[in-house]
Each structure stands twice: as C-alpha cells, then as structure tokens.
Amino acid sequence: MYKLYVRPGACSKAINVLLRDLDQKVEVIDARNLEGFKSISPTGAVPAMIDEQGNVFVEGVAIILHLLEKHNSAMLPKELLKKTDFIRWLTFANATMHPAYSRLFFLNSVVKDEAEKANTMKAAAAKVSEYWQIVEDKLNKQRYMGGDQINIVDVWLAVYAGWNAYFPVEVTIGPKAKAMIADVQAMPSFKAATESEKF
Known part of the structure; x- marks a missing residue:
C-alpha cells in the first residue's frame, strides 16, 4: 500500500x-x-x-x-515523440499553469489594499486565462490532452480549475476545456x- x-x-x-x-x-x-x-x-x-x-x-x-x-x-507512451509530447504537457501543467495559480493565491493572501488587489489579481487572472486558452487550442483538435482518453494531465488541470472558486476575479476557461474538466470530475x-x- x-x-x-x-x-x-x-x-x-x-x-x-x-x-x-x-x-x-x-x-x-x-x-x-x-x-x-x-x-x-x-x-x-x-x-x-x-x-x-x-x-x-x-x-x-x-x-x-x-x-x-x-x-x-x-498512459505513458512508449514511442519517443509521443512520450516527449506527454511529458511536455505534464510539465506545462506543473511548471506553467501551477505557478500562475500560485501567484493568484499569493496576491489574494498578501495584498491588503483592495484597489491594488483588484488590479494585480486581474492581471494575474489574465495570465492564467491565457494558459487555459493554450489548453483550449489543444482540445480543439482532440477531446483530451492525450487524445481520446483522459490522462493525468487532464486530471491535474481539472484540479487546478477547482481553485478558481477561491479568487474574487474571473479566470476564463473555454468550452472544450470545461467539457474535459466535467468528464474528469465525473470519474x-x-x-x-x-x-x-x-x-
């Protein structure tokens, strides 16, 4: 165990x-x-x-x-190029999307001035939304990040999406990504x- x-x-x-x-x-x-x-x-x-x-x-x-x-x-491809692509999206989730959300958590807890918080968090949320658009673009070509089956990248992104509820600013997630997230949450x-x- x-x-x-x-x-x-x-x-x-x-x-x-x-x-x-x-x-x-x-x-x-x-x-x-x-x-x-x-x-x-x-x-x-x-x-x-x-x-x-x-x-x-x-x-x-x-x-x-x-x-x-x-x-x-x-879930882990054997063929080198497919494995590299899988690792690329895994590291995107971990090293790109996660730090962008971490900035939102940091600003929300540290910045006390409400006007300053609104401005800085809006900019940080825009960056997260930009990353979600990259996900959306990927999902315009396939249902899930790895193709036609849910993989761990989808799961990781769905966990991050749940964090949006903690912030007083809006993070934009496209319809394809929302559908992927819903499928993951139903697992x-x-x-x-x-x-x-x-x-």
Whole structure:
C-alpha cells in the first residue's frame, strides 16, 4: 500500500486519482500541521509518497512518471515523440499553469489594499486565462490532452480549475476545456479521491 501525503484540494489530489486509476491501494494522509513532515518532504510541499519498500518520492512530475512506468500504464507512451509530447504537457501543467495559480493565491493572501488587489489579481487572472486558452487550442483538435482518453494531465488541470472558486476575479476557461474538466470530475476515481480528502 502506498502512503500519500496531501492537502485537501491541492495538486496532490491528482496523484490520489492516479493511484486509484492504477488500481493501487493508498492510505491518504493529511499533511497539514503534520509533525515531522519536512523529514519526508524537505520543502514541506505536497504531494509526497512512500511506497511499500519505504522509498520516499516528492515532486508531482517525478511521482507521476515513476508510477506510470512502475505499473506499466498505457498512459505513458512508449514511442519517443509521443512520450516527449506527454511529458511536455505534464510539465506545462506543473511548471506553467501551477505557478500562475500560485501567484493568484499569493496576491489574494498578501495584498491588503483592495484597489491594488483588484488590479494585480486581474492581471494575474489574465495570465492564467491565457494558459487555459493554450489548453483550449489543444482540445480543439482532440477531446483530451492525450487524445481520446483522459490522462493525468487532464486530471491535474481539472484540479487546478477547482481553485478558481477561491479568487474574487474571473479566470476564463473555454468550452472544450470545461467539457474535459466535467468528464474528469465525473470519474469514479476523482470522486473517490475527493471523498478521501474530507479530513
């Protein structure tokens, strides 16, 4: 059984969903205020995972690639160009979209002046919307980020989309991306992961 350290609704939820899609047993642990968590994840960030042999894994992309390869998932393409494209979108989600949302969280919590907050958050939301347009453009050619089947990139993006409710500014998501998100949210594994994080 895997031990997965999460914060409810955080990006670690994507790993929670993935483990279920891979038919793996998982113990979901709330990392909030967990004493000694930095001995597992030195940055204090989630996700963090421990496997049956006691190996510790941190950083979302590394965990995802490890799990897909270990469990021989068809989600990870064998052909080099397709694998590179998959990793490209995986890193887009992790290294482009996630930091853009992190800026919104930062501004929302740190900027106290309401006029300044409105202006800076509007600009930050526009950048997130710009990234969602890149997703929309991709989905104009195919139903999901990897083709005709939902993959972990779709799941990760759907988790991020749920964060829009936390902000007093609008993030624009196109109709194709909204349809993809709805399909992900309807997955039994996504619903089970959501339920498991109600600590």
